Amino acid sequence: MNADRIADIWGARTPHTGGTPWPERVDQFLVDGVREEDVDTWVRGACLLCSNGCGLEIAVRDGTMVGVRGRAEDRVSHGRLGPKGLYGWQGEQHDRLTTPLIRRHGRLVETDWETAMTRVAKRSRELLDSKGPLSHAFYTSGQLMIEEYYTLAVIGKAGLGTPHMDGNTRLCTATASAAFQESFGSDGQPSSYTDIDSCDTLFLFGHNVAETQTVLWARMLDRLAAENPPKLVCVDPRRTNVAEHATVHLPIRNGTNLALMNALVHELIAHDRVDRTYVDAHTVGFDELRDLTRGTTAEWAAEICGVPADDIRAAAEIFGTGERVVSTCSMGFYQSHQATAASCQVNNMHLLRGMLGRPGAGILQMNGQPSAENNREAGCGPALPGFRNWDNRRHVSELAELWNVDPMVIPHWSPPTDANTIFRYAEQGSVGFLWIAGTNPAVSLPDLGRIRRILSGDQCFVVVSDGYRTETTELADVVLPAALWAEKTGTYTNVDRTVHLQEKAVEPPGQARGDQEIFTDYARRLDLRDAAGRPLPAWDTPEDAFEAWKSASAERPCDYSGLTYHRLHDVGGIQWPCTQDAPEGTERLYTDGVFNTDVDRCETYGHDLSTGAPVSETAYRARRVDGRALLKAAPYEHAFEEPDEAYPLRLTTGRTVYHWHTRTKTRRSRQLDDAAPSMWVELSEPDARRLGVDEGDIVRVTSRRGSVEAPARISGVREGVVFAPWHYGGPASAANELTLTGWDPVSKQPELKVAAVTVERIAAGSGPAPAPRGTASAPAASPRHLAT
Ligand SMILES: Nc1nc2c(c(=O)[nH]1)N[C@H]1C(S)=C(S)[C@@H](COP(=O)(O)OP(=O)(O)OC[C@H]3O[C@@H](n4cnc5c(=O)[nH]c(N)nc54)[C@H](O)[C@@H]3O)O[C@H]1N2
Numbered sequence: 001m002n003a004d005r006i007a008d009i010w011g012a013r014t015p016h017t018g019g020t021p022w023p024e025r026v027d028q029f030l031v032d033g034v035r036e037e038d039v040d041t042w043v044r045g046a047c048l049l050c051s052n053g054c055g056l057e058i059a060v061r062d063g064t065m066v067g068v069r070g071r072a073e074d075r076v077s078h079g080r081l082g083p084k085g086l087y088g089w090q091g092e093q094h095d096r097l098t099t100p101l102i103r104r105h106g107r108l109v110e111t112d113w114e115t116a117m118t119r120v121a122k123r124s125r126e127l128l129d130s131k132g133p134l135s136h137a138f139y140t141s142g143q144l145m146i147e148e149y150y151t152l153a154v155i156g157k158a159g160l161g162t163p164h165m166d167g168n169t170r171l172c173t174a175t176a177s178a179a180f181q182e183s184f185g186s187d188g189q190p191s192s193y194t195d196i197d198s199c200d201t202l203f204l205f206g207h208n209v210a211e212t213q214t215v216l217w218a219r220m221l222d223r224l225a226a227e228n229p230p231k232l233v234c235v236d237p238r239r240t241n242v243a244e245h246a247t248v249h250l251p252i253r254n255g256t257n258l259a260l261m262n263a264l265v266h267e268l269i270a271h272d273r274v275d276r277t278y279v280d281a282h283t284v285g286f287d288e289l290r291d292l293t294r295g296t297t298a299e300w301a302a303e304i305c306g307v308p309a310d311d312i313r314a315a316a317e318i319f320g321t322g323e324r325v326v327s328t329c330s331m332g333f334y335q336s337h338q339a340t341a342a343s344c345q346v347n348n349m350h351l352l353r354g355m356l357g358r359p360g361a362g363i364l365q366m367n368g369q370p371s372a373e374n375n376r377e378a379g380c381g382p383a384l385p386g387f388r389n390w391d392n393r394r395h396v397s398e399l400a401e402l403w404n405v406d407p408m409v410i411p412h413w414s415p416p417t418d419a420n421t422i423f424r425y426a427e428q429g430s431v432g433f434l435w436i437a438g439t440n441p442a443v444s445l446p447d448l449g450r451i452r453r454i455l456s457g458d459q460c461f462v463v464v465s466d467g468y469r470t471e472t473t474e475l476a477d478v479v480l481p482a483a484l485w486a487e488k489t490g491t492y493t494n495v496d497r498t499v500h501l502q503e504k505a506v507e508p509p510g511q512a513r514g515d516q517e518i519f520t521d522y523a524r525r526l527d528l529r530d531a532a533g534r535p536l537p538a539w540d541t542p543e544d545a546f547e548a549w550k551s552a553s554a555e556r557p558c559d560y561s562g563l564t565y566h567r568l569h570d571v572g573g574i575q576w577p578c579t580q581d582a583p584e585g586t587e588r589l590y591t592d593g594v595f596n597t598d599v600d601r602c603e604t605y606g607h608d609l610s611t612g613a614p615v616s617e618t619a620y621r622a623r624r625v626d627g628r629a630l631l632k633a634a635p636y637e638h639a640f641e642e643p644d645e646a647y648p649l650r651l652t653t654g655r656t657v658y659h660w661h662t663r664t665k666t667r668r669s670r671q672l673d674d675a676a677p678s679m680w681v682e683l684s685e686p687d688a689r690r691l692g693v694d695e696g697d698i699v700r701v702t703s704r705r706g707s708v709e710a711p712a713r714i715s716g717v718r719e720g721v722v723f724a725p726w727h728y729g730g731p732a733s734a735a736n737e738l739t740l741t742g743w744d745p746v747s748k749q750p751e752l753k754v755a756a757v758t759v760e761r762i763a764a765g766s767g768p769a770p771a772p773r774g775t776a777s778a779p780a781a782s783p784r785h786l787a788t
């Protein structure tokens with residue numbers, strides 16, 4: 001029986017009380033005309049359309065994907081699939097790139113691999129010879145596999161020696177990573193999804209889990225639907241489905257998270273909701289934290305955030321009295337000017353209460369993309385592989401030994417380069433070779449007019465690997481057709497450290513190739529070698545890449561050494577660290593209160609959260625952190641761009657349940673595209689009234705950078721706030737025409753959630769806006785929920 005996850009997004013409730021296992025419910029979808037008995041094989045893997053990483057099986061018939069079903073035994077989903085998981089894969093069967101493209105006389109024309117790769121290698125070699133490795137940059141993804149990331153990490157960091165490697169993870173989970181590093185010494189999710197099954201309190205900070213990890217929300221809904229449900233606190237300027245279920249909803253002004261967090265911490269300390277024994281034994285920095293938050297009262301924050309002080313106090317009381325609290329934190333916190341400081345305060349609240357490392361008590365600093373985690377682990381982005389510290393000579397020597405290269409090749413003479421800076425260098429031309437793989441920056445980066453100029457200019461040669469023609473491929477010099485999910489084998493790691501093996505189910509279309517194969521072809525053409533003259537990378541197959549990665553991860557926090565393809569095939573998802581001593585994987589980190597902050601273990605010596613200034617090794621050593629967690633904080637400052645007379649409203653941006661990012665897959669899936677076919681913007685009832693806008697009227701939203709035009713939905717968004725989904729590319733509809741260039745000083749994650757805008761009505765509509773009705777975008781039902 002086919003499930004319907006368009007009308008019934010979260011599916012039927014399977015309620016359960018705290019401490020009992022989450023019941024199974026298997027969701028399945030087969031395309032029209034195919035019955036179960038028609039399926040030739042079911043191939044194991046996991047959904048790749050968000051970080052939840054639901055285990056599934058792909059139905060294959062005559063070499064084609066014809067459906068999917070959840071796996072009841074999967075620890076992440078217990079069989080469920082959401083709208084994208086059930087329908088999104090169909091997008092891979094339409095309009096694919098099947099040959100390489102090369103720019104000739106200003107136009108992209110079809111060519112063969114030999115011609116395309118010769119051009120790539122030739123330009124690369126010329127620049128390496130004339131300008132050295134700093135002329136090269138790689139901007140990758142949170143959607144490739146660990147085998148692909150690690151292969152490129154070795155090419156970039158052991159072969160070429162460039163520090164200019166980053167992923168779109170910079171826009172996504174850089175803050176999750178930074179907050180873990182600042183608080184606990186290294187990246188790595190401390191907690192487990194099973195904590196949701198036993199918590200008594202849930203805090204969701206800037207996280208619309210109902211639309212962005214629908215199966216995780218189903219897990220929460222099943223607790224909320226049973227006896228003794230957990231209390232739920234939601235911090236989001238919109239009336240999301242999470243907000244609808246909340247005990248307390250704090251619809252704060254976007255951009256004011258840190259004010260709220262400093263007040264919540266103030267309240268915990270003022271009411272002595274502090275586990276002194278835990279704090280004394282396992283943390284440093286309590287006195288500084290207390291002093292910094294002394295004056296940040298609920299009244300003070302209420303003024304800044306625009307929510308009642310009593311609600312802030314009520315939220316603090318819920319946190320302060322919960323016995324098993326789980327917090328999640330996502331883009332509403334991360335895509336912000338003080339992202340790391342706000343997210344560290346979430347960590348601090350848990351540390352203050354000793355609310356970590358035991359069932360039901362945990363932190364989930366979310367990932368968004370299915371393999372954002374892997375990019376961070378494998379060192380394909382700015383980190384060194386295995387959460388190693390670029391500023392620690394011992395860590396660099398370990399890698400030099402592993403790769404058999406001179407340590408001086410491995411970039412470690414300065415902090416690694418973030419994506420914002422890579423694009424700045426490409427703008428100036430000091431980076432003359434930019435390879436973009438698995439991301440569509442001409443829609444997803446802020447201030448798109450600028451991004452288009454950078455990518456289309458002559459100062460930088462741009463290579464793009466993708467499965468489709470996109471807004472970005474159209475600006476490239478060479479386009480390489482990539483195999484997509486299920487057309488190649490490899491592993492992904494989800495939010496709660498669960499590693500899944502995705503097995504190849506079907507052949508890629510036309511000449512498309514897997515990214516690992518493409519990167520390796522490039523390395524071979526450049527003849528990259530180690531000190532003994534052996535080729536770099538020393539492997540060709542995904543399984544060999546995985547084995548190599550296991551060695552790089554051994555004895556680091558993200559230890560994969562106990563995993564094999566074999567076991568992943570048999571068991572399904574397994575959580576790292578997985579070693580000989582813990583062959584079943586590890587459910588929670590830091591259960592003994594010992595963190596990765598030892599000088600020789602940590603991934604960073606940390607930063608000043610206000611300025612981003614790095615802490616030196618000497619200063620860090622002197623602090624004697626020695627395995628304790630750090631309570632770090634910063635004072636609140638207002639957003640880069642506050643509303644004024646000319647631009648009186650606060651824009652924020654985000655997602656809708658039916659689309660994935662720039663929609664390359666979801667707009668090619670009929671069910672999903674029909675559910676949300678085109679752009680809209682959301683206004684509150686009072687703002688709409690003031691502007692003379694009715695539901696469906698066409699409005700123009702303008703910022704200092706650009707404007708978009710779209711039908712208006714009058715929704716439950718907070719008064720004074722305009723919400724735009726950022727999925728829809730195109731100059732008049734991409735939300736990122738409006739956003740600004742600016743970032744958090746520590747995580748360098750761009751500010752994508754606040755910009756000052758003005759809105760005007762430009763035409764009458766022809767019916768309601770094309771926005772979903774069963775989500776946060778639902779028409780405003782009653783003014784009761786609108787903050788004033
Ligand atoms: N359907 C769907 N699911 C997805 C994705 C997708 O594209 N579509 N993408 C995946 C990826 S890569 C990611 S990163 C995750 C993102 O998952 P989420 O973080 O849940 O997604 P967003 O919609 O970007 O933002 C979450 C919420 O932040 C709120 N918000 C905006 N500004 C602020 C603010 O200043 N403060 C606070 N507290 N809240 C604010 C928004 O109203 C929004 O409801 O989703 C993943 N899942």
Ligand SMILES: Nc1nc2c(c(=O)[nH]1)N[C@H]1C(S)=C(S)[C@@H](COP(=O)(O)OP(=O)(O)OC[C@H]3O[C@@H](n4cnc5c(=O)[nH]c(N)nc54)[C@H](O)[C@@H]3O)O[C@H]1N2
Nearest residue numbers: 171172438439440441444465466482653661662664726752
């Ligand atoms: N205003 C605003 N902007 C945002 C956000 C926001 O909330 N607001 N969110 C940000 C976040 S969290 C994220 S994660 C980014 C996402 O932004 P993008 O990464 O730009 O979005 P995607 O559409 O996922 O792009 C992935 C591309 O990789 C291709 N692809 C998929 N699989 C493969 C593969 O296996 N190999 C190769 N080579 N290509 C593949 C897809 O076809 C697609 O073109 O956007 C960010 N931008």
Ligand code: SF4
Nearest residue numbers: 047050053054082085
């Ligand atoms: S919750 Fe995420 S991983 Fe699970 S089915 Fe939905 S999109 Fe896929």
Ligand SMILES: [Mo]
Nearest residue numbers: 171172368369
């Ligand atoms: Mo993301």
